[in-house]
Amino acid sequence: MTRYSVHPATAADAASVAGLLSRQADRLETLDPRLRMPRSAAPGGLVAVSPSGAVAGHLRPMLVEIPSGDEVLSFAAPRTVHWQELVVADPEALNTLRLAAAVPDAAEGVLWPAVDSGASFVAVGLAAAFVFALRPPEPLEGGAAVAVRRARHGDTETLVALHEAEVGFHEPHTPYIRRVPGLEPAYRARLDRVWADGDPAAGSSVIHVAEADGQVVAMCESMLQIAPTTGAASRLPPGRYGYLNSVSVAAAHRGSGVGRSVVAAALSDLAAYGVDGYTLWFATGNPLARRVWPRLGFRPLWTQYERRF
Numbered sequence: 001m002t003r004y005s006v007h008p009a010t011a012a013d014a015a016s017v018a019g020l021l022s023r024q025a026d027r028l029e030t031l032d033p034r035l036r037m038p039r040s041a042a043p044g045g046l047v048a049v050s051p052s053g054a055v056a057g058h059l060r061p062m063l064v065e066i067p068s069g070d071e072v073l074s075f076a077a078p079r080t081v082h083w084q085e086l087v088v089a090d091p092e093a094l095n096t097l098r099l100a101a102a103v104p105d106a107a108e109g110v111l112w113p114a115v116d117s118g119a120s121f122v123a124v125g126l127a128a129a130f131v132f133a134l135r136p137p138e139p140l141e142g143g144a145a146v147a148v149r150r151a152r153h154g155d156t157e158t159l160v161a162l163h164e165a166e167v168g169f170h171e172p173h174t175p176y177i178r179r180v181p182g183l184e185p186a187y188r189a190r191l192d193r194v195w196a197d198g199d200p201a202a203g204s205s206v207i208h209v210a211e212a213d214g215q216v217v218a219m220c221e222s223m224l225q226i227a228p229t230t231g232a233a234s235r236l237p238p239g240r241y242g243y244l245n246s247v248s249v250a251a252a253h254r255g256s257g258v259g260r261s262v263v264a265a266a267l268s269d270l271a272a273y274g275v276d277g278y279t280l281w282f283a284t285g286n287p288l289a290r291r292v293w294p295r296l297g298f299r300p301l302w303t304q305y306e307r308r309f
């Protein structure tokens, strides 16, 4: 039995919730100044109330449903309740709110500052699944002496194979990533756009490849990402970022500096668009990614905790 009761948030709760969120934001933004935490809650949330009537927590559930055939299903559950504007006084308040927000057959997920302990999420059955990492805008020194160039139309089939290999590499290591039917068509559509206009400022991907002995052995797909200057808390400080969407080195060439070289070239080209930093996601279960990205200057900013069914 829980000590707490839960009710839909009303205007009467707004000041208490904002007070809790603001104190939490002060604490977390001090620990990691790159963070922008929410300081008030949008309508539609739930509050946990103690027997004395004090607000002890808030969570706004947001149900996200991914249509079948979407490439996003390679890493996201078909239905997930995302916990927004979460703040709790203790683990019991978290569990009470979680149960009230649960949707049958839907996963649960929360994006939480990497600098903070996720112990309370683990205690209620979630696990760290993904990390969103940020790198400052400084240039990256290359690794292996390989030829790196922009991809061209004739590289298409090699690129598709490298992208599929990147996703497939995760399968033995994590239940959160798998190859789905939508993966290849979506990547081919992005490649078609690259061959058609290729303007990253208009949303196109940028693709770099590395060659060894005249063969393409690595691929880096990147794009520009804009973080808003206004509105609700953003995942990133306001600005423009170079986002690495897919990086893949052929198995026989891994661990010899090829990845460093192709990423260094991508960062250098993205710098021409005036970026404030570079971002990427990686799966915590990927034994290479969690070692390689810190070596290339990417520092965890957020951790995505999930519970799947």
Ligand SMILES: CC(C)(COP(=O)(O)OP(=O)(O)OC[C@H]1O[C@@H](n2cnc3c(N)ncnc32)[C@H](O)[C@@H]1OP(=O)(O)O)[C@@H](O)C(=O)NCCC(=O)NCCS
Binding pocket: 143, 165, 166, 169, 247, 248, 249, 250, 253, 254, 255, 256, 257, 258, 259, 260, 261, 281, 282, 283, 286, 288, 289, 291, 292, 293, 295, 296
């Ligand atoms: C992740 C990947 C792109 C990295 O490319 P790579 O060519 O293997 O990496 P590099 O050899 O350039 O190594 C880059 C850095 O990571 C380090 N590193 C590489 N493999 C490592 C390992 N197994 N253990 C510890 N450190 C490692 C290197 O020492 C190097 O550090 P340094 O240059 O500062 O000395 C590549 O391994 C790959 O394609 N993996 C499978 C798919 C994948 O995981 N993609 C990324 C998904 S987010």
